[in-house]
Amino acid sequence: MPEWTALGKHREQLAEVHLRELFERDPARAGRYTLQVGDLHLDYSKHLVTDETLGLLRELAAAAGVAELRDAMFRGAKINITEQRSVLHTALRAPGSAVVTSDGENVVPGVQHVLTRMGTFSDRVRSGDWKGHTGKRIKTVVNIGIGGSDLGPAMAYEVLRAYTHRDMQFRFVSNVDGADLHEAVRDLDPAETLFIIASKTFTTIETITNATSARDWLLTGLGAGGEAVAKHFVALSTNAEKVAEFGIDTDNMFEFWDWVGGRYSFDSAIGLSLMIAIGPERFREMLAGFHLVDEHFRTAPPEENAPLLLGLLGIWYGNFWDAQSHAVLPYSHYLSKFTAYLQQLDMESNGKSVDRQGNRVGWQTGPVVWGTPGTNGQHAYYQLLHQGTKMIPADLIGFAAPVADLQPGLVAQHDLLMANLFAQGQALAFGKTPDEVRAEGVAEELVPHKTFPGNRPTTTILAAELSPSVLGQLIALYEHKVFVQGAVWNIDSFDQWGVELGKVLAKRVEPALTEGAEVPGLDASTAGLVAKYRELRGR
Ligand code: F6P
Numbered sequence: 218m219p220e221w222t223a224l225g226k227h228r229e230q231l232a233e234v235h236l237r238e239l240f241e242r243d244p245a246r247a248g249r250y251t252l253q254v255g256d257l258h259l260d261y262s263k264h265l266v267t268d269e270t271l272g273l274l275r276e277l278a279a280a281a282g283v284a285e286l287r288d289a290m291f292r293g294a295k296i297n298i299t300e301q302r303s304v305l306h307t308a309l310r311a312p313g314s315a316v317v318t319s320d321g322e323n324v325v326p327g328v329q330h331v332l333t334r335m336g337t338f339s340d341r342v343r344s345g346d347w348k349g350h351t352g353k354r355i356k357t358v359v360n361i362g363i364g365g366s367d368l369g370p371a372m373a374y375e376v377l378r379a380y381t382h383r384d385m386q387f388r389f390v391s392n393v394d395g396a397d398l399h400e401a402v403r404d405l406d407p408a409e410t411l412f413i414i415a416s417k418t419f420t421t422i423e424t425i426t427n428a429t430s431a432r433d434w435l436l437t438g439l440g441a442g443g444e445a446v447a448k449h450f451v452a453l454s455t456n457a458e459k460v461a462e463f464g465i466d467t468d469n470m471f472e473f474w475d476w477v478g479g480r481y482s483f484d485s486a487i488g489l490s491l492m493i494a495i496g497p498e499r500f501r502e503m504l505a506g507f508h509l510v511d512e513h514f515r516t517a518p519p520e521e522n523a524p525l526l527l528g529l530l531g532i533w534y535g536n537f538w539d540a541q542s543h544a545v546l547p548y549s550h551y552l553s554k555f556t557a558y559l560q561q562l563d564m565e566s567n568g569k570s571v572d573r574q575g576n577r578v579g580w581q582t583g584p585v586v587w588g589t590p591g592t593n594g595q596h597a598y599y600q601l602l603h604q605g606t607k608m609i610p611a612d613l614i615g616f617a618a619p620v621a622d623l624q625p626g627l628v629a630q631h632d633l634l635m636a637n638l639f640a641q642g643q644a645l646a647f648g649k650t651p652d653e654v655r656a657e658g659v660a661e662e663l664v665p666h667k668t669f670p671g672n673r674p675t676t677t678i679l680a681a682e683l684s685p686s687v688l689g690q691l692i693a694l695y696e697h698k699v700f701v702q703g704a705v706w707n708i709d710s711f712d713q714w715g716v717e718l719g720k721v722l723a724k725r726v727e728p729a730l731t732e733g734a735e736v737p738g739l740d741a742s743t744a745g746l747v748a749k750y751r752e753l754r755g756r
Pocket of ligand 1: 418
């Protein structure tokens with residue numbers, strides 16, 4: 218595309234430019250390069266961009282048809298082409314009065330119906346009205362799911378802990394390693410435990426295996442028969458048949474639909490554990506936050522469109538500056554699982570190397586997304602961010618207010634936390650020149666070691682507080698950012714064929730481990746490892 222070539226040329230012109238210079242040249246830059254979307258304040262002034270860069274990036278988006286694909290998504294077109302599905306997670310948070318169609322049917326009433334059922338159920342569990350098999354109230358909810366059926370609720374539960382029902386416990390089991398379930402239930406009373414089996418397909422081996430073990434644990438612990446399952450197991454799925462086959466009454470199933478991708482499903486029934494934790498009202502506030510950003514993405518002009526901007530900035534670095542990864546660095550302990558959640562969202566969506574027509578792409582696609590809460594990262598890997606040879610664009614996320622129920626001494630720590638966020642953005646962008654180091658009287662031989670090159674781009678995202686709505690806004694912002702990038706790269710961001718092969722091979726190899734069975738076509742390395750494993754296990 219000529220727009221791509223133009224950006225390449227422009228990049229060469231900016232090769233030697235430094236953020237220090239961009240700020241000196243344009244004193245209004247900091248004010249101009251900000252956006253307000255709902256409660257989110259975005260500062261993108263510390264990026265290696267000029268007005269010309271942004272204009273060229275927007276031209277690329279226009280030429281790639283980002284707006285057309287976005288509109289197609291919102292109206293329910295089957296933009297997940299390899300699975301022939303609509304992509305309508307935005308309908309999960311649309312108001313009840315909205316009309317959104319897939320296959321000619323308005324999906325909104327169904328969404329609202331399930332939300333209402335979830336609300337009633339959550340209230341019953343929270344209030345103690347829902348009783349276990351022996352008549353005791355539920356004290357612990359264990360969500361069993363993996364990928365999109367785990368990461369969202371597990372992350373959001375941490376994020377919104379301050380809003381949760383503090384007399385209840387919530388645990389999340391995903392790993393097929395038996396240790397995960399063991400640690401989750403070892404101190405629980407089965408009579409007071411509710412399992413939520415979350416699986417879109419209800420065929421995922423990790424989840425079904427853990428769910429079966431959980432059922433055994435429950436029935437053994439209660440000394441009861443299968444009739445106890447009804448009071449202790451509910452299912453979140455699109456697959457009623459498989460749910461019934463597992464032995465869960467479909468009256469205890471909360472449905473969602475094939476137009477909700479796994480990694481986009483946490484605001485569907487998959488969020489039930491979160492809804493029980495924070496209550497239906499807070500859950501609805503979160504959905505409203507999502508919707509606010511959906512509407513912004515759908516309607517804001519390109520110059521003010523935050524997901525478009527973030528997506529294009531990622532393309533700028535990934536495709537024109539050879540950045541291989543993107544760090545998400547929250548300055549909030551509550552966001553400790555946020556980056557892990559974004560890894561699936563981004564890397565499962567855009568980790569593709571063929572385009573929508575099936576041809577090999579000739580450009581870089583999705584980045585490696587990584588990061589942990591910022592202050593901890595500062596004492597671990599920030600050294601590389603500041604002085605390493607790799608360019609790693611980063612998002613710094615912080616909040617003006619600490620959570621309400623912190624004790625006063627801990628509230629006072631918040632300024633220090635945020636001072637770190639601001640200091641890191643500053644150091645990454647502007648660094649420290651050799652002259653500044655010398656002016657501190659540093660010995661000449663140490664000057665290169667103590668110099669910070671700076672010029673490392675960051676976006677700062679600030680909000681007043683970390684509320685349910687703000688969480689919804691943040692997630693929708695990243696969802697649509699990922700969408701924009703997939704659209705520009707012309708890849709299908711909504712399938713995940715890359716996870717299939719490993720699943721098939723694991724099934725094939727398992728009998729070799731357990732029974733020593735011959736696996737036809739097993740390569741020599743893997744065969745050797747299997748033999749060693751059996752030897753170590755004394756088989
Ligand atoms: O990892 C592949 C995947 O299909 C994800 O996309 C999905 O979130 C996860 O497995 C779990 O799938 P399910 O909800 O069907 O159990």
